[in-house]
Amino acid sequence: MKLLVLIFLSHLLMVHSQETEDIKGYMYVFAQEWPGSICKFQKCTKTYMGNYDNARWNTHGLWPNTMLATSCGFISNCRDETYDESKLTVATKTLIDVTWNGMYSDTLTFRKHEWEKHGTCHPDNLTQNGYMSKVGNLNNQYNYYKILASAGIYPDNSRELTDAEFRAPFTKTLGISTAMTYTCQKDSSTGKFYIAEVRTCFTQAMKARTCDCSKPISAFVTCGKSFYYPTFQLSNDYVSYVEELADEVSGIFQNFANEIMNILF
Template sequence: MKPLRSCSAFIISLVIIVVYEARAGHSLSRKPDRGYYDFFYFVQQWPGAYCDSKWGCCFPKTGKPAENFSIHGLWPNFNNGSYPQNCDNLNRNPFDKSKIVGLIKRMQVEWPTLSCPSGDGFKFWSHEWNKHGTCSANVLNQQSFFQKTLDFKIKSNLIQHLSDAGIHPNDGFYRAEDVEAAIEDGLGVTPYLECNFDKEGNSQLFQVYLCVNKLANAFIQCPVMPHGRRCASSVQFQSFSRF
């Protein structure tokens, strides 16, 4: 009987080793939910185009925003063009406005919501954190995620770079390549322009994408461009003052 016992012990030991290695291998190969990204898209939108689109718009409860680009978000992305989202599956780190108390007034100016019905911004910011911010939470906590995004708005200064090139929000039409060149001259990186279309079919400057490195401390050349709606060769820079 001794050989049988030895054989049984060997089989049990082998099974334990196989199970352990399988679990270890699964653990090593599983991609982490947070921090697994390559860069960010920093996205700003033009309120004039938003309000002239099929979506319509409602001004925030804090009043009509200034005629300037506003923040849409800071979105982690992969170099292959895909992106992570909703990385806090267990809801351990939900949006908490108490963590951004010192930023709220600034966010209401630089990061307002134009969706209807009118809001105070918290629903919009909660969506941005829960969908995008949680995927970079091991690099940026909630406070730093919103702080960094606000700072990139100032650093980009899109309206000034366009103005310096003679491009103004006056309902006029400009060559898309001139709009890109004005931003690239000002920032040293190539932007991606996204357009929407009004009822007449005009291609309107809607969103500007800039790329930011993984640590969120500098603009970089985009590893890959977004898949948003490309602009026609001529784009309208819609006025926001008439809304």
């Protein structure tokens, strides 16, 4: 009888140990989006682009995952802590105003979503400032624009890229060819594919690991045999709006100046 009890207890300890190891094991997916493609399909505005410098990809997020067998999974909403941008230092706010913006939607709402869904699950239990700073610095460390430029790949509306061409500079930077995956947006009228998002995968120690999930997120699709890396520009609708607004403001000031001149003279 004692032997059976010992065997049972031993089994429970093994199960508990395995569960503990599973909980401690993390990986990360770091996602960035190319504004040139995103803003081709969305109406991006200067307000939502923040201080974006046109020399990087925009951060989508850093997503902790405990399901180590696949990079498709993630954990979410791990603790109840509402995002409060007043908790960020000036340095962190300055950093993410360049690296992490909403592009076509409210930036504060976007960052709030990423923090509350993913940042609260970071295994180091980072503060809001710690998490946002970490992700902002990752954008600098893994600057996809510079990685591609190192191989002579720059935004170009006429150049078609293949998987081999696009993957090579990431392989050189990350050390393995399987540490990144990417998805596109497709122009339904032309059938052309435009690179939209690249995800790089890391172990808990932030070493490159296989990024084995090719499932595209909502609005994105698997890229064709060739695709484009287009130049970035704000939507024509927005540019027209700004020009019209400038003309309207100029007219208001001109009328005001004329009235003042009439009163004085």
